[in-house]
Amino acid sequence: MRFFSLFALFWAVVGYGQAEPVILRVGFFPNLTHSPALAARQLEREGADWHLANLPKGSKIEWRSFNAGPSAMEALLAGAVDLTYVGPSPVINAHVRTKGNELRILAPVARAGNALVVRKGLGLKTPKDFIGRRVATPQLGNTQDIDARVWLRAGGLTIKVNGGDAQVIPAQNAELVLLFSRGDVDAAWTTEPWVTRLTSEFGGEILIEKKDSIITVLASSKTALAKNGKGIEAFVRSHYALRDKLLADQVWHEKLIIAGLGGETRSTPPKATLIGPALGRVIFDAREEDAARKARLTAAFTHALKDSKDSGLLNGDAPIGPLLESLVSDAPAAK
Incomplete structure (x- = not known):
C-alpha cells in the first residue's frame, strides 16, 4: 500500500508539472500599430513559429483579422477570440457596456502611429x-x-x-x-x-x-482568462520576448512587416520606402517597471473614458481598476 501511495504521488507530481497544450484564438489588425502580430504571422509563413516555440508542445494559435476595434471587441465578448490586439476606445466602450465585469487589459503594445x-x-x-x-x-x-x-x-x-x-x-x-x-x-x-x-x-x-497616446494594447476577457489563463499569460510573455527582439533589430522588423503585409493582403508587398517612415511613427512599448506601467495605463484609460463620453457615442461609466487587474508582468522571467 505504501508503494502504491508513493507511485501515485510520483505520477501526480509529474502530471501536474507537464503543461497541457492550448488552443489560442488571437485577434489583430493588418496595420503597423499591430506589427508584433504581423511579425509573428510572417514567421509562421517562414516556418519559424515564434509563439508556438514558447507555448506547451502541441499548442495551436488561430489568428483572426479585423479591420478595427469594435469588431474585435464583439468577437471577444462573443467568445470567438481569447485575446486581441486592439485600441483603447473600443476597450473602454466594451468595458462600460459590460459594467466593468468582463474586459481585461493584459499589456500595452504601442503608442502614436x-x-x-x-x-x-x-x-x-x-x-x-x-x-x-x-x-x-x-x-x-x-x-x-x-x-x-x-x-x-x-x-x-x-x-x-x-x-x-x-x-x-x-x-x-x-x-x-x-x-x-x-x-x-x-x-x-x-x-x-x-x-x-x-x-x-x-x-x-x-x-x-497624437504621438503620446496609446494606440494598441493586448486585451482579453474574464471568461477567456478563467478558461485558459495560463495559456494566455504564456502568449503575452512570448509577445514581450518578440517585442524585445523586434526593438533590437529594426532591419529584421521592417523585413518581416513588408513581407507580412503582402501576405495578409495577398498582394505585392509594400515598398521599404513606405514602411520605414511609417513604422518610425509608431512607438512600441519597451520594458517598464510594473507599478509605473499600471499608473500610466490608469491615467491613459481614464482619459480614454472621458474621450468616449465626450464623443457623444458612450453613455455610462465603469471603474478603471478592474480593467487593469490582469496585467501580465513585464519583468524578466526567472531562470
Missing part, C-alpha cells in the same frame, strides 16, 4: 474649418473615430452619428484611402501605414499627430 490627414489646398487648420466637410475614420467607435469626434466637438461643432456641422464617415482603411484619393472626403483620421500612404501617394498633409 495615428494622425488626422487633410487634403492640401483646402485650408483645413482648425475645427471650424471643417464645417460642411467630410472626415473618414476606420470604423464607428474605433479609437480614431473617437479622436475625430472629440476634436471636432471640442472646437464647437455639432457632430452626430448622421449629419451635424461636419460628417464623420466610417470606412474600412482600404476604402478610406480610395475615398481620399478621389476627393470624396476632405480628411481622414487613421493609423499607419495608411497615414504614410495618404501623405506620400495622394498628396495629404498631417494636421494632427
Whole structure:
C-alpha cells in the first residue's frame, strides 16, 4: 500500500508539472500599430513559429483579422477570440457596456502611429474649418473615430452619428484611402501605414499627430482568462520576448512587416520606402517597471473614458481598476 501511495504521488507530481497544450484564438489588425502580430504571422509563413516555440508542445494559435476595434471587441465578448490586439476606445466602450465585469487589459503594445490627414489646398487648420466637410475614420467607435469626434466637438461643432456641422464617415482603411484619393472626403483620421500612404501617394498633409497616446494594447476577457489563463499569460510573455527582439533589430522588423503585409493582403508587398517612415511613427512599448506601467495605463484609460463620453457615442461609466487587474508582468522571467 505504501508503494502504491508513493507511485501515485510520483505520477501526480509529474502530471501536474507537464503543461497541457492550448488552443489560442488571437485577434489583430493588418496595420503597423499591430506589427508584433504581423511579425509573428510572417514567421509562421517562414516556418519559424515564434509563439508556438514558447507555448506547451502541441499548442495551436488561430489568428483572426479585423479591420478595427469594435469588431474585435464583439468577437471577444462573443467568445470567438481569447485575446486581441486592439485600441483603447473600443476597450473602454466594451468595458462600460459590460459594467466593468468582463474586459481585461493584459499589456500595452504601442503608442502614436495615428494622425488626422487633410487634403492640401483646402485650408483645413482648425475645427471650424471643417464645417460642411467630410472626415473618414476606420470604423464607428474605433479609437480614431473617437479622436475625430472629440476634436471636432471640442472646437464647437455639432457632430452626430448622421449629419451635424461636419460628417464623420466610417470606412474600412482600404476604402478610406480610395475615398481620399478621389476627393470624396476632405480628411481622414487613421493609423499607419495608411497615414504614410495618404501623405506620400495622394498628396495629404498631417494636421494632427497624437504621438503620446496609446494606440494598441493586448486585451482579453474574464471568461477567456478563467478558461485558459495560463495559456494566455504564456502568449503575452512570448509577445514581450518578440517585442524585445523586434526593438533590437529594426532591419529584421521592417523585413518581416513588408513581407507580412503582402501576405495578409495577398498582394505585392509594400515598398521599404513606405514602411520605414511609417513604422518610425509608431512607438512600441519597451520594458517598464510594473507599478509605473499600471499608473500610466490608469491615467491613459481614464482619459480614454472621458474621450468616449465626450464623443457623444458612450453613455455610462465603469471603474478603471478592474480593467487593469490582469496585467501580465513585464519583468524578466526567472531562470
